[in-house]
Amino acid sequence: MVVDGEASESEDETTEEILTPTKRSNLEEARLSIAGLSLSSVTAQVGKQIGAFSGMDISKGARRSSQIGEDKWKEPVQHQSLLHKKLYEKNAVIQTNTKSFFENLFTRNINELNKINADVAHTQVHLQESTLAMQHSVHYCNQLEESFKKVHETLARTNLPK
Numbered sequence: 557m558v559v560d561g562e563a564s565e566s567e568d569e570t571t572e573e574i575l576t577p578t579k580r581s582n583l584e585e586a587r588l589s590i591a592g593l594s595l596s597s598v599t600a601q602v603g604k605q606i607g608a609f610s611g612m613d614i615s616k617g618a619r620r621s622s623q624i625g626e627d628k629w630k631e632p633v634q635h636q637s638l639l640h641k642k643l644y645e646k647n648a649v650i651q652t653n654t655k656s657f658f659e660n661l662f663t664r665n666i667n668e669l670n671k672i673n674a675d676v677a678h679t680q681v682h683l684q685e686s687t688l689a690m691q692h693s694v695h696y697c698n699q700l701e702e703s704f705k706k707v708h709e710t711l712a713r714t715n716l717p718k
Contacts, residue, residue, distance in 0.1 A: 635641035 633644060635644060
């Protein structure tokens with residue numbers, strides 16, 4: 557459902573977006589970063605994409621909820637109109653769906669990384685076994701070379717007919 561217009565923001569919502577340097581550094585330290593991508597940037601991009609599809613911009617709501625905490629969504633909220641109530645409900649559904657999507661995504665990625673880690677450990681064992689076998693082969697080749705030299709020297713000293 558696409559709704560034209562936007563609900564007005566109250567004063568407390570607009571002041572929440574202003575971050576003090578202490579809060580900003582705390583948020584920056586709390587951000588997760590994987591392969592140069594921070595979780596907040598991925599969430600913001602996904603929010604923009606979802607907002608583009610649904611005609612709403614939920615990236616601001618997602619940023620506010622991460623600053624305030626999860627408790628804000630659990631408190632009963634007084635709505636100015638039915639439109640505000642519906643928008644609030646739709647945003648809550650979108651937030652829940654987005655959260656579950658990323659939780660599932662990260663769970664699958666963790667499982668995949670665990671599989672890769674197990675495969676790497678298995679490969680490491682095989683490489684160590686191969687290295688040991690190659691070292692034994694080199695040792696046996698050196699012993700064989702020394703034995704051939706001794707046989708050659710012995711044949712040279714004995715004056716056997718050719």
